[in-house]
Amino acid sequence: MDRYLLSALAHTDHPIAAPVSPANVEKLIQRAECPPDARVLDLGCGPGEWTLRALQQYPTARAFAVDMSEEALRRAEDTARDRGLSDRVTYVRGDAREYQPPKACDLVMCVGATHAFGGLEDTLRAVGEHVAPGGTVLIGEGFWERTPDQPTLEALGASPDDFRDLASTVDAVEKAGWTPVHGHVSSPDEWDDYEWSWTGSLTRWALDHPGHPDAEAAIAAAREHRTGWLRGYRGVLGFAFLLLRRLNGSR
Known part of the structure; x- marks a missing residue:
């Protein structure tokens, strides 16, 4: 099954492609304290919820949103049209x-997509080229709540480092x-809602669509x-959202 289609289907019920509630998304975007006519960049935008909520928060802002998934961008465009954005x-x-x-x-956002740049440090170097003086970066990154055991690493296809x-x-x-100017750590409830939504959307x-050629693969992917x-x-993998500004920057 095409991984982009799988991801788009799995995020149907939870279009915010991260373990966080809508209220906390809005709080993070508000804490970015952008000007009303801000320019916003979302790298790895997925279904586009972060982008659209930023546009709703800042009434004359404009945004640029980038992703590899044609299906995710189609859904993002549909949602933007429905909201008049x-x-x-x-x-x-x-x-x-x-x-570029x-x-x-x-405001430059990269939530759950630092792997596309090769990791956190490489992401920060890359996004730094796109941030206006005094601007803000929003990074969404996983972290270990506790030392992972072998089943955890196998489930994630990950290594300890x-x-x-x-x-x-x-x-x-x-x-x-x-340096962080604000942050949020996903709660157990946010994680559970995200994961049940992910597997439930795909299963549903x-x-x-029992006759679809990808139906069995979708069931298997949700179960896995x-x-x-x-x-x-x-309870082992955590997720943090960090609002960052340059240490030597000023607004």
Whole structure:
């Protein structure tokens, strides 16, 4: 099954492609304290919820949103049209590492997509090229709540050094020349809602389309994901959202 289609289907019930509630998304975007006419860049935008909520928060802002998934961008465009925001957002299908916005941006977001740049430090170097002076970066990054055991690593297809603990993650951010001005750590309830939504959306689609050639693969993918979560990384893998500004920056 095409992985982009699988991801798009799995996020039907939870279009915010991260373990966080809508209220906390809005709080994070508000805490970015952008000007009303901000320029926003979302690298690895997925279904586009972070982008659209930023446009709703800042009434004359414009946004640029980049993703590799044609299906995710189609859904993002549909949602933008439904909310009357299509004229304020430009969607680009392509590699986030290669995209260059028309001008520096007041808010640059990369949530759950640091792997596309090769990790946290490489992501911070890349996004730093797109941030206007005094601007803000929003990073969403995994971390270890506790030392992972072998079932956890197998469930995630990960190695122990793929993530740090939370304190070490913040240390790495500061070493790279940034500092948090606000943050949020996903709660167990947010994680559970995200994972049940992910597996449930995919399963429901497969059950509702029994004749589709991908139906059996979708059921299998949901089952594998659910097992990895419940028997592997639940309570072990955490997720943090960090609002960052340059240590030597000023607004």
